[in-house]
Amino acid sequence: MSRTLRANLVTLVLIAPALLLLLAVFVWPMGYYGWLSLQAQSVFTGLEPVPVGLANWQRLLGDARFWQDAAQTLRFSGVSVGLELLLGLAIALVLHQRWPARGVVRSLTLLPWALPTTVMALGWRWIFNDPNGPINGLLQSVGLATLPFLASPQLAWIAAVVADVWKTTPFVALVLLAGLQMIPADLYEALALEGGHSWQALWRITLPLLRPYIFLVLLFRLAQALGVFDLIAVLTGGGPAGSTESLAVYAYLNAMRFLDFGYSATVMLGMFLLLLLSALLLLLWRRAAEA
Amino acid sequence: MTSPSLPSDPISGGPMSRGPKASSAGSTPASALLGRILAVGLLLFWSLGPMVWQLYTSLRTPEALLAGWAGLASGWTLANYTQILTGDPPFWRYLLNSFLVGGVSTLLTLLLAIPCAYGLARRSGALRLVMGGTLLATAVFPYVLLFLALLEVARHFGLANNLLALCLPYAGLSLPLAVLLLQAAFAELPPELEESAVLEGLSLLQRLRWILLPLLGPAVFSTALLVFLFSWNEFPIALTWLSRSELLTLAPAMARIAGSSVYTVPYGAFAAATVLGSVPLLLLLLVFQRPIVAGLTQGAIKG
Numbered sequence: 001m002s003r004t005l006r007a008n009l010v011t012l013v014l015i016a017p018a019l020l021l022l023l024a025v026f027v028w029p030m031g032y033y034g035w036l037s038l039q040a041q042s043v044f045t046g047l048e049p050v051p052v053g054l055a056n057w058q059r060l061l062g063d064a065r066f067w068q069d070a071a072q073t074l075r076f077s078g079v080s081v082g083l084e085l086l087l088g089l090a091i092a093l094v095l096h097q098r099w100p101a102r103g104v105v106r107s108l109t110l111l112p113w114a115l116p117t118t119v120m121a122l123g124w125r126w127i128f129n130d131p132n133g134p135i136n137g138l139l140q141s142v143g144l145a146t147l148p149f150l151a152s153p154q155l156a157w158i159a160a161v162v163a164d165v166w167k168t169t170p171f172v173a174l175v176l177l178a179g180l181q182m183i184p185a186d187l188y189e190a191l192a193l194e195g196g197h198s199w200q201a202l203w204r205i206t207l208p209l210l211r212p213y214i215f216l217v218l219l220f221r222l223a224q225a226l227g228v229f230d231l232i233a234v235l236t237g238g239g240p241a242g243s244t245e246s247l248a249v250y251a252y253l254n255a256m257r258f259l260d261f262g263y264s265a266t267v268m269l270g271m272f273l274l275l276l277l278s279a280l281l282l283l284l285w286r287r288a289a290e291a
Numbered sequence: 292m293t294s295p296s297l298p299s300d301p302i303s304g305g306p307m308s309r310g311p312k313a314s315s316a317g318s319t320p321a322s323a324l325l326g327r328i329l330a331v332g333l334l335l336f337w338s339l340g341p342m343v344w345q346l347y348t349s350l351r352t353p354e355a356l357l358a359g360w361a362g363l364a365s366g367w368t369l370a371n372y373t374q375i376l377t378g379d380p381p382f383w384r385y386l387l388n389s390f391l392v393g394g395v396s397t398l399l400t401l402l403l404a405i406p407c408a409y410g411l412a413r414r415s416g417a418l419r420l421v422m423g424g425t426l427l428a429t430a431v432f433p434y435v436l437l438f439l440a441l442l443e444v445a446r447h448f449g450l451a452n453n454l455l456a457l458c459l460p461y462a463g464l465s466l467p468l469a470v471l472l473l474q475a476a477f478a479e480l481p482p483e484l485e486e487s488a489v490l491e492g493l494s495l496l497q498r499l500r501w502i503l504l505p506l507l508g509p510a511v512f513s514t515a516l517l518v519f520l521f522s523w524n525e526f527p528i529a530l531t532w533l534s535r536s537e538l539l540t541l542a543p544a545m546a547r548i549a550g551s552s553v554y555t556v557p558y559g560a561f562a563a564a565t566v567l568g569s570v571p572l573l574l575l576l577l578v579f580q581r582p583i584v585a586g587l588t589q590g591a592i593k594g
Contacts, residue, residue: 010495014410015422018403018466025463026429029440094330105331107580109338111569114576114583116524118545119568123345125549126558132357134344166341171587178588220431227433230526230542234549248435248527255439256531268436275433 030272036265043259056266065242066250066267070274073246076157077225080164084221085214087165088172093206095173096180113170121234124163125150153243156236160244164231168224172217179213180206215286219279226275247271342569348562356559371563380537382567385544389523390571392454392540396461396522397515400469403462404514408473409499423471430467437464438527445532452535460528465518472517472589476510477503513586516579523572541568 037056039049060066095106112120127133128149136146149159187205196204207214229248232238238245238253251271254264348356355366375382411419441460450456480503488498504511526542533539539547548564576583 011410011414011418014406018407018470021403021459021463022425022429022466024444025437025441025460025466026432029437032440032443091334094327094334097327099327099331103580104577105335106584107576109334110580110584111342111573111576112338114520114572115569116526116542116545116572118526118542118549119565120341122545122549122561123341123565126348126561127341127344129558166337170338174584174587223431223433227435229435233526234546237550248433251436252438252527255442261439264439268439272436 030269033265033269033272036262037269039262041261042263047259047261049262052262056263059263060266060270065245066247066270068242069245069247069250070270072157072244073226073228073248074274076161076164076228076244076246077222080161080168080225081218081221083161083165084169084172085218087169088176088217089210091169091173092176092180095177110170110174112167113174115167117167117230118234120167121163121231124159124166125235128159150236151240153241156240156244160228160231160235163235164225164228167231168221172221175217176210176213179210183209211289215282219282222278222282223275226271226278247274345562345565345569348558349566351559353559368559371559372567374560375563375567382544382564384537385539385541386567386571388454388538389541392457392461392529393519393522395455396458396465397518399458399462400465400518401511401515404466404469404473405499405504405511407466408470409477409503411470412474412477426467426471430471434464435527438531441528442531451532452538454533454538454540457529457532457540458522461522461525464525464528465521468590469514469518472514472586473507473510475589476507480506509582509585510589513582513589516575516583517586517590520572520575520583 036049038051038053040052040055041047041049091109095102095109099105127135130136130148130151131140131146133149135149139146147155149155183206187209188201191201191205227248228246229252232244232246232249233252236244238249247267248271251264251267254260254267349371350367350369352366352368352370358366411422437460444460445451445456448456450459484502484506485498488502493501523540524542525540526546529540530543530546533543536544536547545564545568548561
């Protein structure tokens with residue numbers, strides 16, 4: 001009895017410091033937002049918190065900018081993550097081949113993922129520049145008109161998707177590659193003996209066995225994409241005309257520019273609920289796919 | 292399992308392991324090879340093209356950039372680099388700050404994560420299950436949501452504009468992934484190993500220091516690299532905690548450069564900044580490709 005007690009105590013001592021920091025960094029903030037979303041704390045209250053009940057939440061429901069940003073964030077996330085999955089799978093299949101200098105190719109492919117987002121967001125701003133960037137240079141050299149990638153609400157979000165796909169596809173590819181390496185070779189041999197060809201192998205062996213990895217990478221990437229901040233902040237700043245503004249950028253502006261902390265916390269929680277809903281849908285989808 | 296010189300790669304060479312491009316029925320070896328070269332070439336162009344363009348831009352004069360493709364013989368310059376390296380503060384200062392924050396955050400994370408992972412790996416049942424789920428949820432959590440609350444912490448305890456204090460939230464944010472990776476590594480060690488060490492009379496600390504950690508070297512190193520990368524690249528918290536320009540880490544410094552008008556439009560100086568900001572990571576990736584990939588894939592398999 002005293003021995004189990006001692007063992008429990010040792011475990012507690014071992015995990016307590018990490019657990020405390022986790023509570024402080026992840027759990028306390030959400031509780032703080034819960035409280036702050038029920039306060040008015042802005043320049044109108046002299047930056048002091050004043051209880052206002054559900055006023056912030058009522059404002060959120062009727063806030064067109066919040067819902068527009070929510071739709072834009074969902075559109076960005078859905079398109080980005082979908083493309084990343086397709087492209088990541090193709091890259092994983094290429095990297096899975098035996099190939100001289102495969103290690104070097106793999107590290108070079110991984111480079112976009114390893115760089116700070118803000119660094120290459122600045123780089124992409126130049127690449128999309130109108131008229132001096134290389135894409136517009138190419139368009140001009142074949143006699144086409146230049147495109148205002150970052151100045152047009154129709155094009156700017158696509159530019160953001162391209163930069164995001166460029167940056168995060170290596171991660172997706174690597175996780176899927178790990179999954180590919182776990183698939184036993186005899187499965188393919190057996191199908192080859194039956195006379196099946198490569199496309200059948202992809203549909204009947206590779207994709208079904210890759211499903212857990214696809215799900216994991218979808219969950220992770222979707223959560224990150226819904227929180228997109230760094231890329232938008234540097235590439236477009238949310239513009240033009242708010243057409244690329246994400247929920248995280250809106251929450252940031254509310255706190256740091258409009259100094260409306262109570263509402264910023266409400267936006268943050270609204271975003272969190274949206275995230276939970278997406279994760280839940282993904283879980284339901286997986287359950288349906290498994291059944 | 293992730294080494295490029297893998298002795299037996301399970302399915303490569305087989306007729307159905309080729310990528311979609313090279314896999315059309317009845318393809319001859321020559322056309323398959325061509326398809327592969329094309330696929331890898333395309334892949335490298337996509338991954339490296341934007342970087343190469345930055346390098347090119349950083350070495351051109353403003354006039355040469357505006358002139359377009361003509362006249363590659365002239366118009367080369369290092370002025371963009373001298374401009375940002377003699378700025379106030381000089382650009383290397385940001386790299387140094389990022390290096391300091393990355394290093395200290397990594398040490399702090401390991402210091403907290405190793406005991407926690409060991410404690411969890413020795414247990415079974417409810418505690419491990421609950422902690423496992425919590426760690427996974429927090430590892431996936433988009434941490435940008437936390438910046439306002441963490442800023443409140445910084446205000447309350449006077450931690451703003453302090454590079455060492457910034458390592459605290461970084462360690463907290465890195466803990467979920469670090470503990471998950473290390474816990475999986477601890478769980479793979481045979482329990483007999485520790486039992487015999489207990490019989491030898493080694494204390495818990497001695498066992499960790501002399502028996503367990505040496506065996507976990509590769510896992511600890513992979514974890515350390517991923518934590519370092521995260522801390523090096525982190526943006527929203529650095530943006531809100533740091534305001535003095537000589538304390539900025541690389542990520543907020545890039546954002547500030549992007550927003551400043553000192554650097555005029557043809558982007559020579561911007562590009563020089565992106566190149567200088569990328570080189571340390573390029574080196575890190577080329578030297579430590581294997582442990583980084585190992586860490587990422589372990590995270591996916593065990594997570």
